[in-house]
Amino acid sequence: MSIVQFPKEMKWGVATASYQIEGAVNEGGRGLSIWDTFSKTPGKVKNGDNGDVACGSYHRYKEDVEMMDDLGVDFYRFSVAWPRIFPDGTGEVNQAGLDYYHRLVDELLEKGIQPMCTLYHWDLPQALQDQGGWGNRQTIDAFVNYANTMFEAFEGKIKHWITFNEPWCASFLSNYMGVHAPGNQDLQLAVDVAHHMNVAHGKAVSDFRKLGIEGQIGYAPNVEWNEPYSNRQEDIDACKRANAFHLDWFFDPVFKGEYPKFLVDLFEKNGAQLHVEPGDMEIISQPIDFLGINYYSGSVARYKENEGLFEHERIDTGFQKTDIGWNIYPEGFYNVLTHIHKTYGDVPIYITENGSCYNEEPENGRVRDSKRIDYLQQHLIALDRAMKSGVNIKGYLTWSLMDNFEWAEGYTMRFGIVHVNYRTLERTKKDSFYWYKQMISNGFFERLS
């Protein structure tokens, strides 16, 4: 039996997001978001689920913080609902919205838990969407105004800020593939949205520096990792295109000040122009203090002529899968982390999301989610390997503290280490909660395999 031991400086945490857990969508002066609209559009979300109630965390935040205190985490990563702060996206600040997040943050700090605040986790005010949303370059300034309001309101309380969560999901999955809100299917729009989010990120970082806000700021792209099906050049090239779509398109502008030319050309070939204005790339590429990485899965990519934008297909090579159907691929976690380290340098990294979907229900008050424990073990082993290879990992936050609204999957897919009964909102700590608590306390775990 061998153990996996982490450095004593390693930080541990859990992550959630506003629309997925808060509920109380018509309380505290909150305005509508694009996810209120999308989730109530027939056919967009499984079972017609929406975030009206979710986990009830707007009212139950003290109970949630109690659970985190029991867990012994260093960080709680949550997101702020922009429509709670500016119901129409801009204009007069909604003090009740700020007050809610002060209550939450004060509760965390009282327990010695550091807040890690995501400013944009997809719930754009609907009023801004009505003016073109992220396809409208003016939304950049609205975001920066919102970000500066939060920086100043929480100065000294929040010292870890994330500008955008998973910009690939918020741009391409939402505006080219149409799977997430607002549900467009327009490549040009998606390319514009991604660029505007990148510029908004850069401007918020710039103002964070100018305001002299105490703390660190970064962003949290989602990364998947694909390996080529064979060493044929066509498969290697197909795999490169698939990886670049998630990685290079969002990492190169921030770390290199340019977009990957082969993807710019590919988008142009498919009718989408990159609209960069003078100064954009300089603003995007200013240094960040840390990089958040969200990793879940990966696959094997094979060239397939005329198959989609990148002419590739994912091959099922016998991976075990979680209940949402994603491959369990811990080697991909090691591969993507070492790739990022080799390609973009020694930037401090927090794993801001990693977790698995398993849908076990309580039996006699206990949730036996041994497969989630196994997923955690396998990915922490891969993380340990990456750290021993020199990747500068500062912390690991699992997705998620509790089961919650999983976007287009609604409440059918459970990622939490705490089970939520969506009828009663009762929380039940799963076996994985107790495993994670013990691992955090010990700073190591015994490998089961």
Ligand SMILES: CCOCCOc1ccc(-c2cn(C[C@@H]3NC[C@@H](O)[C@H]3O)nn2)cc1
């Ligand atoms: C056209 C094919 O489309 C198939 C669906 O394509 C995707 C891709 C990626 C995801 C996805 C979901 N998550 C988990 C979230 N991360 C942030 C947090 O809010 C979690 O809920 N990460 N990526 C979903 C769907």
